[in-house]
Amino acid sequence: MKLIILCAIALGLSCVVGQEIGFREGFEFSEEEGFHLEQFSNLIDHFDPADERTYKQRFWYDANGFDFENGPIFLYICGEYECGVNEARQFPVEVAKEHNAIFIYLEHRFYGDSHPFSNLATDNLKYLTARHALADIAVFLTHVNDKIVSEHKGEKRKIIVVGGSYPGALSAWFRMKYPHIADASWASSAVINAVENMDLFDWQIYESSNRSSDTCTRAIQGLNLEYDKRIQNKDKKGVKEIKDLFGASAMHDGDFAFYFIDIIVGKIQYGSRTELCTFLESISELSVIDQYRQIATHYNDPVDEKNSYDRNKLKDPTIVVSSSGRAWTYQYCTEFGFFQTPYPDIHTRSDTIQRKYWDDRCIAVFGKDAIAQARETNIHFGALSLRSSNIFFTNGGEDPWRWVGVTASDESMNKISRVLQCENCGHCVELYNETSEDSDELKAVRSEIKEWIDIILYGHLK
Numbered sequence: 001m002k003l004i005i006l007c008a009i010a011l012g013l014s015c016v017v018g019q020e021i022g023f024r025e026g027f028e029f030s031e032e033e034g035f036h037l038e039q040f041s042n043l044i045d046h047f048d049p050a051d052e053r054t055y056k057q058r059f060w061y062d063a064n065g066f067d068f069e070n071g072p073i074f075l076y077i078c079g080e081y082e083c084g085v086n087e088a089r090q091f092p093v094e095v096a097k098e099h100n101a102i103f104i105y106l107e108h109r110f111y112g113d114s115h116p117f118s119n120l121a122t123d124n125l126k127y128l129t130a131r132h133a134l135a136d137i138a139v140f141l142t143h144v145n146d147k148i149v150s151e152h153k154g155e156k157r158k159i160i161v162v163g164g165s166y167p168g169a170l171s172a173w174f175r176m177k178y179p180h181i182a183d184a185s186w187a188s189s190a191v192i193n194a195v196e197n198m199d200l201f202d203w204q205i206y207e208s209s210n211r212s213s214d215t216c217t218r219a220i221q222g223l224n225l226e227y228d229k230r231i232q233n234k235d236k237k238g239v240k241e242i243k244d245l246f247g248a249s250a251m252h253d254g255d256f257a258f259y260f261i262d263i264i265v266g267k268i269q270y271g272s273r274t275e276l277c278t279f280l281e282s283i284s285e286l287s288v289i290d291q292y293r294q295i296a297t298h299y300n301d302p303v304d305e306k307n308s309y310d311r312n313k314l315k316d317p318t319i320v321v322s323s324s325g326r327a328w329t330y331q332y333c334t335e336f337g338f339f340q341t342p343y344p345d346i347h348t349r350s351d352t353i354q355r356k357y358w359d360d361r362c363i364a365v366f367g368k369d370a371i372a373q374a375r376e377t378n379i380h381f382g383a384l385s386l387r388s389s390n391i392f393f394t395n396g397g398e399d400p401w402r403w404v405g406v407t408a409s410d411e412s413m414n415k416i417s418r419v420l421q422c423e424n425c426g427h428c429v430e431l432y433n434e435t436s437e438d439s440d441e442l443k444a445v446r447s448e449i450k451e452w453i454d455i456i457l458y459g460h461l462k
């Protein structure tokens with residue numbers, strides 16, 4: 001096998017040994033039960049033909065029960081996190097099994113242990129774009145399909161790409177950009193509209209919390225109003241008193257406000273609004289500072305999480321396999337925006353995180369060129385007018401991200417969208433394991449997805 005030796009002295013790296021694109025020598029898909037971890041050598045730069053450097057991209061596959069001669073390929077696109085078998089979201093795996101498919105998870109470049117470089121220096125991050133991630137998937141899937149066909153005969157396999165949230169968007173964009181590779185996309189809570197001033201996200205916090213009770217919404221408002229009052233009064237001691245409860249005394253005022261509200265938002269986003277509100281109602285009689293104290297004890301996140309909000313920590317280019325803070329911050333700072341700004345006059349987040357806060361944050365972490373290019377991203381991918389066929393979009397009715405997702409169907413293009421208005425229906429709701437408590441609406445959408453996939457694969461119900 002030809003080895004390409006490249007030296008990147010300017011980046012302070014020693015020699016990078018690049019391999020040809022493809023699987024390791026002698027690799028065979030194993031039929032043994034369960035998922036198997038492997039690596040694939042993919043191009044670092046898909047858009048400069050002269051650049052032949054490669055990096056190792058991880059993937060996990062389960063070919064147990066795979067019909068090697070005819071079975072389809074299901075690719076679960078991983079995104080801004082360490083990839084792996086997602087035990088909680090096994091519904092797509094279950095659907096794939098019904099079709100004797102091979103199921104594959106592919107890690108996203110710059111996350112987990114799929115790194116083109118030995119660190120996350122800002123210069124290296126120019127290769128961290130959705131366009132490169134899509135090209136990675138295209139090269140990978142073509143190699144998978146070719147390998148299966150050349151070793152087991154049969155026709156080129158049908159491919160369904162699945163993803164949730166940012167990978168949901170990747171999944172829809174992949175079908176649009178590479179329709180010759182993927183036959184269909186299942187795009188769960190796909191955030192395909194790059195918006196810089198995303199205040200509707202905040203509006204959804206208000207709307208969702210108020211589905212529980214007026215008390216719940218008022219509790220969230222009270223916490224933010226108290227923080228903002230202390231900020232406005234330049235009450236440094238008072239602000240520190242709140243931060244200290246979360247072990248975050250050194251954090252920038254805005255970064256802390258973002259971190260704090262994400263604790264609340266996370267519960268709503270992931271379908272635990274009732275639990276959150278029951279808790280906030282139970283402490284609503286306490287003083288605001290005591291409410292903060294209770295929240296810190298009840299919900300305080302691990303340090304890893306906190307570091308993803310703290311600009312001083314985010315400046316560190318060291319790779320931490322389990323932490324994606326710096327890489328994802330770079331992506332939203334440069335490509336998408338998705339800046340969660342306060343919706344006017346509803347106080348469900350602090351006024352310290354207005355539009356300007358976000359620009360300052362991005363520049364503080366990555367330098368002056370880290371300017372969100374949401375408009376360019378939307379020109380490139382089409383935003384809500386994305387023109388493609390065979391995509392099933394889903395959105396949770398209580399999910400704040402639904403405002404940057406596709407919520408209208410276009411049956412003539414076989415582009416379907418469902419917004420699930422069930423209780424506690426949050427982000428990527430239908431990807432989770434089926435349970436006996438699932439609402440009828442959720443069950444109905446899952447059946448619809450199954451039938452839709454039958455038609456994609458066979459032209460009729462199975």
Ligand SMILES: *[C@@H]1O[C@H](CO)[C@@H](O)[C@H](O)[C@H]1NC(C)=O
Pocket residue numbers: 087088089090094433
């Ligand atoms: C989800 O279902 C799979 C089997 O389909 C099981 O292995 C896994 O433990 C379940 N995960 C959760 C969180 O219930």
Ligand SMILES: *[C@@H]1O[C@H](CO)[C@@H](O)[C@H](O)[C@H]1NC(C)=O
Pocket residue numbers: 210213214217218
């Ligand atoms: C919650 O909704 C109700 C009914 O629409 C409304 O009367 C109430 O003012 C809302 N609560 C808050 C805090 O705005």
